[in-house]
Amino acid sequence: MNRRILVVGGVAAGASAATKARRTDEQAEIIVFERGEYVSFANCGLPYYVAQEIVNRDSLILVTPERFKRRHNIDVRIHHEVIAINRAERTVAVRNVKSGATSVERYDALVLAPGAKAIIPDMPMAGAPNVFTMRTIPDMDRVDDFIRAANPRRAAVIGAGYIGLEVAEALMERGIRVTVIEKLNQVLLPLDADMAAVVSEHLRESGVELFLGDGVKSLEGDSGNAHAPGNARTPVSRIVLESGQLVPADLVIMAIGVRPDVALASAAGLALGPAGAIAVNARMQTSDPHIWAAGDAVESTHLVTGRPVWMALAGPANKQGRVAGANAAGGNMRFSGVLGTSIVRFNKLAAAATGLNERTARQAGYDIERALIHANHHAGYYPDARLIAVKVIYERHTGRLLGAQVVGEDGVDKRIDVLATAIAGHMTVDDLTELDLAYAPPFGSARDPVIVAGFVAQSQISGAVEPITSSELHRMLAEKQPLQLIDVRTRGEYREKHIPGSRLIPIDELRDRLSEVDPDRPVVIYCRIGLRGYLASRILRQHGYQVRNLAGGIRSWGFETIEGDAEGLRVQGSAAHGVRSLRLPAEVGLR
């Protein structure tokens, strides 16, 4: 008898699993149950449709049920929810969500790809008619319809993760003023606070009102509204933050995050992992050998730590689905794990991360060091070169690459992908210095930013230069430690802005003015991006000075916040404090 494969969920992982199962076993009977109306849609494209960058709605629906049937001989049943698994019998109970009718379906192999659900906070008015999420095509349609019908002027996006920023950009494209509210004291949790601060600054420069370190206390309707507050039809008209601040809004997007949809798996007694998602082995097999799982509902192995993690990302979901589908159909494929590589664009800026950041690396027990550099995304002499910031996190004594972050206008995706590949290849920062990357003036430099990051890390490991982060320097200055802060840029650069308390000795004069530097007090050097500072460090160190170089130069001085922000993500004080602590260095600390 032919193998009968049932797939629960028909979006990224489910669709991949079903089609791979078909390619593996032409004879199998394959049925996909999808509780929603759409299968195989481009989840990641939704904000760009709202932005009207993508204008063809149909293009977001990658494969229709009809095509699944015609091309892959796969039976797709939309509006069908699998409500229970009987593992002993190898059957599932399925409910037609339109008719309410239920049926029982037998399986030889079951693939679970239920995905993740947008988190809706449990608070009054969270279900108000102008409060939306952005996870499905109907979500997108509702937001688009609302904008057309109600012509909102002010929107609040709650949550400053990837989706939050993409939706914020989209709403601005539609001419709406946007406030972004984030309970943590930084945007984009995969980034470290220093790199995230670049994005925050860009958000503000772009006209976003950004609240960091401030949560939503309550949603309020207009008391003058015809509907009384508490009536389900009353729209939200303002948001009260935990700080007491009021944010007026006639459109609210909940972009707090998603959580794995494990109800079905959990009820069936399948093992969950430490992060609360479905536990699978490298073959994407659950604790029941006849049941496979893939996508946003499962845990994966982190390729750096080797430990289970839960991450909801489209790339891994597709790959996992392919592996689960092959194995469900009798194949033998493996999925090694994830790095959590991710990228987001806001306006002109792109921000990306892969592997561990400082926080997750420390949590995992690594003794870390980091290199932060700024370098042109292509040859500096070729038009439109832009500085991008590359940060690599590595194990201090081995130089093993643990994670990386890149922020900039151009070439960010390339560098994060190269770094993700390097981490997957178990490379060290030494290996980065030797990467043979393509160079022609429109595309790169003889010394690519990734290679420069490797150079800096290598110099740090060899002891040729000792870096100091902005946050550490902030702290030392605040504590009035007896350091000599020397700016080695030009007079013109110094006049324009410099760190208070610093003294100017241009790099080209340093050798002749060594007598001005006190050999008995520690020296901190800075320049624009760290390069001249490195040269100055080498000169001073070889003359016996104890010297550190500001990582990333004055360009990174505004990046970092007071010490502790990179460590403790929850803000202790008020929102206003959180916001000020991030803005202070950029606005006040330079002059």
Add this chain to the structure above:
Amino acid sequence: MNRRILVVGGVAAGASAATKARRTDEQAEIIVFERGEYVSFANCGLPYYVAQEIVNRDSLILVTPERFKRRHNIDVRIHHEVIAINRAERTVAVRNVKSGATSVERYDALVLAPGAKAIIPDMPMAGAPNVFTMRTIPDMDRVDDFIRAANPRRAAVIGAGYIGLEVAEALMERGIRVTVIEKLNQVLLPLDADMAAVVSEHLRESGVELFLGDGVKSLEGDSGNAHAPGNARTPVSRIVLESGQLVPADLVIMAIGVRPDVALASAAGLALGPAGAIAVNARMQTSDPHIWAAGDAVESTHLVTGRPVWMALAGPANKQGRVAGANAAGGNMRFSGVLGTSIVRFNKLAAAATGLNERTARQAGYDIERALIHANHHAGYYPDARLIAVKVIYERHTGRLLGAQVVGEDGVDKRIDVLATAIAGHMTVDDLTELDLAYAPPFGSARDPVIVAGFVAQSQISGAVEPITSSELHRMLAEKQPLQLIDVRTRGEYREKHIPGSRLIPIDELRDRLSEVDPDRPVVIYCRIGLRGYLASRILRQHGYQVRNLAGGIRSWGFETIEGDAEGLRVQGSAAHGVRSLRLPAEVGLR
């Protein structure tokens, strides 16, 4: 006494060596001898200045002698040529090329970075006043001056390598009609013929007259010219090709290639490698332990084969210089080797290669297979998605990645850099399928082209699909082998163009029309890019058919040439033959 380090040559490798030596030893005396007028100039930027894309000539001069002195305390002597090395005495003889005066300089460590020289064919009129190379700033100035003064209308570029194509583009930007002449039967030797053919087609579409497989027989002046031919001041007015074809030209660029400048090293008895460049160990040390060498004059270890190769590329030159400089100053750094990663842009198209190609992999003794795919450079549903072609060459039985090539309009640099990193990390094609690359609609896809290439290779290795190259199919059709050629696209696509002799069975009808396929004859399937062909292969194979899938689909049908072109690079017949053999598939073979 302070260490005395002499550096011969002050461009990429020499400048890197000198500055790294300074950072390593602040006390050393460091002198750079440069026979030309410029040190540390952006060699790779020269064509873009001719194109007037780069307008600031000074930006091409990265570091002046004055800055070397001020910032790095390095003594740069331009117009000084080192003419002999006395290894026993550890001295060099230096000639001032302006005054003719010579002197002798002592060294503790000597770094040779003499670079490579443009090859000028030994033929009459190669020194004519309208014949140029493009290697140095004065070369560039001469071309630019000539264009301004003589207003040439037709240019011939001899050599279709990277520099040849960049200069061809530049000249077209200046409004000059360009003919490119290449003795080999393909452009861009680092690419395989199939991928190079895409570039050739684009050159022709862009208005370049391209002769492939045709060498230059002679340069001729205008007999009606006031100067008699043979007079050194007589300009070239036409080129006679080996085929007899005449190419009129009032500007000629020699872009045949470069050769390592080993005269000094060779005369001093330093060991050369098998490719004729200076032999060095991983510390960039020559056969004399006091002499180091780096850049375009040295051989490197190929990171795939482990064998010595000679490649003149800026990225490795910089890295080698850094290592040589550190070691010359008492440090201990290593340079592992090169992959020859390179990229060129012509007009809208970018073409890139890394590692081995089919030819060099076979020469090195590998049993290879390749996967050729076309995939969107970012999500297909996001605006302006463009197909790029990715080809990976891998060891048949291990799946080890040996080399890769990428051609397309956008995102080419990213993919080649990811692939170069993967090769450096000793990855297999299986590893490619698991790369965790960044995905957001403007930047990539859930299934990046690199990952798709891995998928295809993986399916080939597992036997799930058996590919056939265009050239092999061409041959089989020409030999009238009894194959069934089936087009699985739509009726509309088939009507627009198809391969002669093919039969249409749209993929969505294949399962119902299996009876139309003869089980006793081999089947070749094709579609647009290979994906539907893969699905069809799986269906047929599981029904017991012997089936192969055209790699890259009909989109690659025009890429490849008649069998043998990918193997033997010299064309046997006339130029016209060479050209026709490349154009035939695209123009005649499709209908």
